[in-house]
Amino acid sequence: YIEAGVGGVHFEDQLASEKKCGHMGGKVLIPTAAHIRNLSAARLAADVSGVATLIMCRTDADSAQLLTSDVDERDRPFISGERTAEGFYRLREGEGMARCIARGLAYAPHADLLWMETSRPNLEQARVFAEAIHREFPGKLLSYNCSPSFNWRANLDEADIARFQLELGAMGYKFQFVTLAGFHSLNHGMFELARDYGNRGMAAYSELQQAEFDSESAGYTATRHQREAGTSYFDAVSLAIS
Known part of the structure; x- marks a missing residue:
């Protein structure tokens, strides 16, 4: 380390x-x-x-x-x-x-x-x-x-x-x-999503997605998961070597 x-x-x-x-x-x-x-x-x-x-x-x-x-x-x-x-x-x-x-x-x-x-x-x-x-x-x-x-x-x-x-x-x-705040937040969040998705299908997921959109004004960026994973960087690398 x-x-x-x-x-x-x-x-x-x-x-x-x-x-x-x-x-x-x-x-x-x-x-x-x-x-x-x-x-x-x-x-x-x-x-x-x-x-x-x-x-x-x-x-x-x-x-x-x-x-x-x-x-x-x-x-x-x-x-x-x-x-x-x-x-x-x-x-x-x-x-x-x-x-x-x-x-x-x-x-x-x-x-x-x-x-x-x-x-x-x-x-x-x-x-x-x-x-x-x-x-x-x-x-x-x-x-x-x-x-x-x-x-x-x-x-x-x-x-x-x-x-x-x-x-x-x-x-x-x-x-x-x-x-272990992240561990508990992730696990409880996934538990709630799985439970609600099982009961209400995409309506439950759409609520999660809307909550993400609403949080963007406070600095949240993970709505665009491709960007979070660095796809734009690798696109730039591919463009540079093409």
Whole structure:
């Protein structure tokens, strides 16, 4: 990605071979020092390549309950003393926030942005993390995953949802994103179209088409799918070599 000139890339502190979605159980952390090496390697690769890539560091320490090794003394205060059949170290319950802060402070000098993966949308949790980081690293850029895995209306009312991102921004969370918004929009949109087309035929599709036409004044361009696919470019190439 860096060689291709990507504008930013994120690295998380999970064990790659046991990688889980950020909102699933069974996550295994690597030692703090191991992740710092990953971040440093990425920065070195970007610098050597002459690419101004932003390095975003994600920690899954909030909900992870396992650690590969006790080699790093920064991780030892959070270890329960128990181990799994696979040899992983169990982490103490109820200390996820403290783990995130400890790791965030350790990672901060080695990344452009910090991302604490959370289990639910929680402004107070975000504030505690931001204040702890900015106490030692004023102005450090933070990231927040406004995840589609959250049931937003089950956790927040409409007023809270409306102000959620504004308050995050005021705390220093300058990069806020929905990781799978396109996936959900595409799938739900196709579901609705298939259902309505099955019931009403082309009347349903014509409504979709009209909605596209109506959106053109706001900048929508995909009504003309041939143009979106670049047919005019290839027509020009064909003309040039004819």
